[in-house]
Amino acid sequence: MNQPAENQPQVSLAQSSPTVGTFRERDGALEWSGRQETLRVEPWGPDAVRVRARLGGPVLDGLPGALLPQAPPTPSTVKTEEGLGRLTVGALTVEVDAEGLVRFLRTEDGSEVLSEARAHFWWPGPRLYTAVGNGHHRLEQRFAAYDDERLYGLGQHQHGRLDQKGLVLDLVQRNAEVGIPVLTSSRGYTLLWNNPAIGRVELAGNGTRWVADSARQIDYWITAGAPADAQRRYSAVTGRTPMLPEWAAGFWQCKLRYRTQDELLAVAREYKRRGLPLSAIVCDFFHWTHLGEWRFDPAEWPDPAAMVAELDELGVKLVVSVWPSVSPLSENHAVMEQRGHFIGTQYGPLAHADWPDKGVASTVQVAFYDATNPEAREFVWSRIRDNYLLPYGIDAFWLDACEPELKPGFPENLRYWAGPGLEVGNMYPAENARTFHEGLCAEGKKDIVTLNRSAWAGSQRHGAALWSGDIGTDFATLRRQIAAGLNTALSGIPWWNTDIGGFHGGDPDDPSYREVMVRWFQFGALSPLMRLHGFRDPGMPLGPEMTGGPNEVWSYGEEAGAILERYLRLRERLKPYILKVMREAHEEGLPPMRPLFLEFPDDKLAWQVSDAYLFGAELLVAPVLEPGATTWTTYLPAGAGWADAWTGETYEGGQAVTVDAPLDRIPLFLRDGARLPVAE
Numbered sequence: 042m043n044q045p046a047e048n049q050p051q052v053s054l055a056q057s058s059p060t061v062g063t064f065r066e067r068d069g070a071l072e073w074s075g076r077q078e079t080l081r082v083e084p085w086g087p088d089a090v091r092v093r094a095r096l097g098g099p100v101l102d103g104l105p106g107a108l109l110p111q112a113p114p115t116p117s118t119v120k121t122e123e124g125l126g127r128l129t130v131g132a133l134t135v136e137v138d139a140e141g142l143v144r145f146l147r148t149e150d151g152s153e154v155l156s157e158a159r160a161h162f163w164w165p166g167p168r169l170y171t172a173v174g175n176g177h178h179r180l181e182q183r184f185a186a187y188d189d190e191r192l193y194g195l196g197q198h199q200h201g202r203l204d205q206k207g208l209v210l211d212l213v214q215r216n217a218e219v220g221i222p223v224l225t226s227s228r229g230y231t232l233l234w235n236n237p238a239i240g241r242v243e244l245a246g247n248g249t250r251w252v253a254d255s256a257r258q259i260d261y262w263i264t265a266g267a268p269a270d271a272q273r274r275y276s277a278v279t280g281r282t283p284m285l286p287e288w289a290a291g292f293w294q295c296k297l298r299y300r301t302q303d304e305l306l307a308v309a310r311e312y313k314r315r316g317l318p319l320s321a322i323v324c325d326f327f328h329w330t331h332l333g334e335w336r337f338d339p340a341e342w343p344d345p346a347a348m349v350a351e352l353d354e355l356g357v358k359l360v361v362s363v364w365p366s367v368s369p370l371s372e373n374h375a376v377m378e379q380r381g382h383f384i385g386t387q388y389g390p391l392a393h394a395d396w397p398d399k400g401v402a403s404t405v406q407v408a409f410y411d412a413t414n415p416e417a418r419e420f421v422w423s424r425i426r427d428n429y430l431l432p433y434g435i436d437a438f439w440l441d442a443c444e445p446e447l448k449p450g451f452p453e454n455l456r457y458w459a460g461p462g463l464e465v466g467n468m469y470p471a472e473n474a475r476t477f478h479e480g481l482c483a484e485g486k487k488d489i490v491t492l493n494r495s496a497w498a499g500s501q502r503h504g505a506a507l508w509s510g511d512i513g514t515d516f517a518t519l520r521r522q523i524a525a526g527l528n529t530a531l532s533g534i535p536w537w538n539t540d541i542g543g544f545h546g547g548d549p550d551d552p553s554y555r556e557v558m559v560r561w562f563q564f565g566a567l568s569p570l571m572r573l574h575g576f577r578d579p580g581m582p583l584g585p586e587m588t589g590g591p592n593e594v595w596s597y598g599e600e601a602g603a604i605l606e607r608y609l610r611l612r613e614r615l616k617p618y619i620l621k622v623m624r625e626a627h628e629e630g631l632p633p634m635r636p637l638f639l640e641f642p643d644d645k646l647a648w649q650v651s652d653a654y655l656f657g658a659e660l661l662v663a664p665v666l667e668p669g670a671t672t673w674t675t676y677l678p679a680g681a682g683w684a685d686a687w688t689g690e691t692y693e694g695g696q697a698v699t700v701d702a703p704l705d706r707i708p709l710f711l712r713d714g715a716r717l718p719v720a721e
Contacts, residue, residue, distance in 0.1 A: 685700055
């Protein structure tokens with residue numbers, strides 16, 4: 042049994058049973074010690090606590106995690122008595138019994154919000170530590186299951202489920218599968234598993250279990266209250282997103298890929314010739330000399346300064362793709378290896394993936410820079426600054442393959458500056474975004490946004506936007522993106538988008554695909570970010586010469602193209618509203634794309650709607666998700682009046698309505714008399 046530190050008051054110690062531990066108050070926190078384990082519960086913002094538990098000593102400070110270093114100052118009280126400790130912070134009360142079992146209660150009426158649960162009446166208990174060596178353990182944290190509970194968040198996944206009760210999800214980063222370990226419950230709590238370890242979460246009928254394959258202590262944060270309030274509190278303790286730059290609220294054009302400066306400029310000129318809104322255009326991968334040199338290949342991009350100047354005149358932002366991988370052919374590889382700037386390995390060489398590069402006929406074995414290493418971040422940023430920012434003024438970047446994209450995907454073989462791969466691997470994309478955010482801030486830049494293929498808790502404070510990765514190009518995939526975006530929003534990432542039209546394939550001359558594109562484009566126009574991208578047919582093999590088929594709005598024929606142009610203009614008309622909603626994300630932590638229950642938590646049916654959402658508080662969006670549909674049915678939440686944004690017809694909330702949805706119309710509804718410039 043751990044003994045209290047010298048001069049710390051020991052409030053209660055029961056010695057009659059070996060299963061009873063010690064309670065003490067320490068610096069406003071409640072601590073329990075027993076059976077060589079220390080449990081610490083401390084206030085961490087309004088109506089919220091942080092819980093840490095460790096076997097073999099006091100809890101540790103300074104381990105990698107998503108929480109900001111300092112908690113918001115919050116009034117709280119700690120009371121202990123024989124066999125029971127209690128900490129109260131606002132609406133949340135935490136009880137710890139003599140055996141260290143934790144329950145979370147509503148302060149108002151003492152009802153249970155969440156409770157730890159034993160795996161067995163004897164052993165193991167709710168917290169299980171299985172030694173894996175060197176002071177690390179495989180950690181399990183068990184909570185009770187509740188039959189009527191619905192569970193949301195956990196990052197971005199392609200399973201298509203909004204309510205994830207009953208699922209098992211890996212906590213790991215993969216292309217299109219983004220593990221962000223924060224969970225919102227219909228029972229009135231939000232919980233962050235504050236641990237970047239590789240693992241999983243099991244949302245079973247007989248219990249919820251969080252697992253870290255190898256870590257040093259259990260660490261989680263929990264708040265009680267309505268989902269919108271929980272989002273405010275969660276964003277306050279993990280960091281709020283910056284204000285979205287005005288240009289980023291417009292339309293982004295890209296495809297895989299524009300191979301030369303002339304190709305890219307020709308597209309931007311054509312948008313402007315046609316009088317179509319265009320805010321950003323992307324210079325994608327293989328624009329570099331070698332992977333990991335982070336500079337333009339002069340053979341294909343002979344005058345970047347002139348290109349940027351012309352785009353500036355057109356009112357178009359250039360976004361440049363930057364990968365975290367470094368080819369052995371790169372001029373930076375040797376110095377980065379010598380300085381320890383690469384992710385290490387437990388076994389084998391410092392190579393994590395095979396990838397094509399210029400100047401060789403076959404693939405090469407590339408390494409990834411270690412974004413958890415401050416010196417490595419500084420080195421990579423110095424190359425970005427000197428090759429993009431200072432000479433050309435380029436300050437917007439697409440951070441692709443930032444899981445990082447391992448082949449094969451064995452995070453247990455990695456060794457980071459911050460710790461072993463199993464312990465810290467999930468934080469990589471957030472640290473990669475940090476490289477660019479801190480670098481741009483140091484150069485005096487304020488309007489910062491990066492586009493990322495992966496994210497972790499806290500990525501948002503680094504100006505990171507997330508997109509849903511390399512996905513399919515059919516209606517079934519489009520439907521899955523609604524739930525993916527809503528769960529991402531509930532995971533604290535407000536800036537989110539998809540490749541409009543999907544990524545893998547799609548023939549612009551195929552009428553059936555044109556229908557997919559039109560419906561997806563409508564959804565994209567009402568997404569937090571609007572970006573057209575994809576690897577259209579006919580494709581080419583992966584390599585420096587590759588490009589895909591055409592992917593501009595005029596590429597899809599006269600009828601479809603006219604509809605796409607209509608939604609470009611709708612996006613432009615809505616920009617003042619979009620920026621207003623983005624300010625709510627920046628100042629309050631409320632996501633732009635909201636599940637219906639975020640605004641209507643008292644409507645039980647709102648918790649079940651997975652194919653519609655609110656864009657801000659005033660606009661309900663119901664994308665058409667089936668081929669051939671000319672009408673569409675959606676649910677309008679109770680507690681508000683709704684008006685069809687196209688026709689003006691009004692409806693009372695609390696019912697499903699069916700409206701006309703010809704190919705050129707996405708169903709949109711305005712809340713309680715809101716006036717937005719939807720109809721032309």
